[in-house]
Amino acid sequence: MLASVLIQYSVKSLNKEFDYLIPNNLIKRIRIGNKVIVPFGSSKVEGFVLNIHDNIDKSLEYREIIEIEESDFYLNDELLKLGKYMSDSLLCNLISCYQVMLPKALKASLKTNINRKYETKVYLNKNIDVDKYIFENKRNKREIEILNILKERECLKKEFGSSINRLIEKGIVVSETYEVNREVQVDEDKRNIYLTDEQKNAVKEIQNSNDNKFLLYGVTGSGKTEVYIELLKNVLKENKTGIVLVPEISLTPQIVARFKGVFGDKIAVFHSSLSEGEKYDEYRRIMNNEVSFVVGARSAIFAPLKNIGLIIIDECQSNTYKQESTPKYNAIDIAFKRSEYNNAKVVLGSATPLLEQYARAKKGVFHLIKLGNRISGKFPSFEIVDMNKETKKHNYIISDKLDAEISGSLSRNEQVILLLNRRGYSTFLSCSNCGYVYKCPNCDISLIYHKSSNSYSCHYCGYRVASSSICPKCHEEAIKDLGLGTEKLESLLLKKYNTKVLRMDADTTSTKNAHRKLINEFSSHKYNILVGTQMISKGLNFENVSLVGIINPDASLSIPDFRSSERTYELLSQTSGRVGRFDLPGKVIIQTYNPNNYVYQNVVKNDFESFFNYEMNIRHKLMYPPYFYICSILITSSTFEEASKGSIKVKEYLDKHLDENYIILGPSVSSIVRLNNKYRFNIMIKYKDNAKLLKVLKELNDINIKNVNIDINPNI
Ligand SMILES: [Zn+2]
Ligand SMILES: [Zn+2]
Structure with missing residues (x-):
């Protein structure tokens, strides 16, 4: 038998298949869609089996497949077809599309067992009189201790360390090794769910419609998550499966906890901070049909679920759904493609959809469903502070108004969130003597001072150098850090309010589970002020927050990109959505040098429709999406x-x-x-x-x- 194997042929490969002989030891295990190792030239390369056949050409000499990487994992018919569609529409080689569909652990290793985790359980040998043994070996205290525990229950070997081995050798204790799944740490939120009439109607409309593409446009705090959960419950009743995409799962632990609270083990979670081994375990649970739903970021769209009934894409405006490296796919396009194959419904959810998404909904390409009310019934009140006036009073960072509101909230023992979308201490380093500017040697961009690590670093390539106040050019001690980053704001707030301040940005959340920990700590009120970058803008619910301050949103507005207005609108509207979700009334203060800009004016009125119309007009004139x-x-x-x-x-x-x-x-x-x-x-x-x-x-x-x-x- 021969297998046609797609391999990586060159960097810009043509999609090349070569025939290999299937050796006898693999013939029973191999299947189409498997990833295999084959000889190519003088090296070994990875490839995917695209066909198995017996059209042997006797004039040719075939080489043999060396190994199957993981015979339980394979790309099914749907995913194989999907890869071809991606390769054609994204102009990338087919194998890169197949690679992205499988968890990474499979890519790296040639050893099939490296990712598996084993545990050994020990229990008493039933054929031996243990009490007699204990009586005869009284002096061996550690052994007796172990045997007494084992009389009560089976145990894991690692709980006893090495002393168990002697008991196993003597045959008093029996051990058994088996493979286990690593446990994935995810919180569960088991609160009861009550739907408002508006939410019930949304669920009904999606369920009863013959359409397959929906835009659930719901203001922040309107309870989109409850609608998702209700829809998924029905998918379960129909014995179908579902995929839920969230922008970045570590940023939204509270939403994942809600899903986990309702569906428990029926959900596999692809968490960005899972180890490769943990991802592998979750993947295997899907392959074994042990789960009905997969929740995850972008790449979860390739979950090998069968009979998909529903795909939910939460915060569908997020740019994280597009992969920046090859294959440069957009998970939303992939969702539509999978929906065609499975006849599944796709629900895009957002309070601030992209202009092209909203335009499509208005044209009827997507079925538009609105949630216009907040569950709490409250919208925050807004105030725009003109920073041009404040700088005359020498208030460069915190205006009088924001200062008064922060003090007020703190005195009432309420919490405050401040958004500053720049991490680091300063944003610019220059010499006050000669004008030298510290720049990255690899990139044409200025370095950022990080006080916590005492270094100057490049946010693009990761270059890092120890900080120094001596100018490398004129050798004067004259380097000044200019501009405001989250670190500087944090230390300023500590000084000014003498209160507990928590900072959340890429620097404080780089370790595993750091995100969840910080969110839980703020949630349980161990801190009074939360300072953060855009990562605090989405998916978080804190009962005790009464004030949101937005520091320097102008920076985001001035990014040279046709989407900068849209992104700024989204950032402000999402961040302000963090207050007033519960009983406390919420207040939002926006500090800007452009108080009349239409983005701010419409955020304040919570008027997405009028922002949409204004921005569409500009896009039309400049010939940008959705017109082109x-x-x-x-x-x-x-x-x-x-x-x-x-x-x-x-x-x-x-x-x-x-x-x-x-x-x-x-x-x-x-x-x-x-x-x-x-x-x-x-x-x-x-x-x-x-x-x-x-x-x-x-x-x-x-x-x-x-x-x-x-x-x-x-x-x-
Ligand atoms: Zn200098
Ligand atoms: Zn750099």
């Missing part, structure tokens, strides 16, 4: 000249092959000219119909111009 699609081409090289020349070549190629229906912009240098020692140029194509574009880009890919990176519908 976008494809971005990045050209990189280690020298500026080569990158520039390469980008001009690409532009000439596109001009030659694309007609006037395609608008080609650039080449221009990227917003960060140099990243990780590579110079970067961009070309952007705006278009309405991609049929021809894909063909042209595929050829561009194939003529193999080095360092050309194509991203269709990029996040930007």
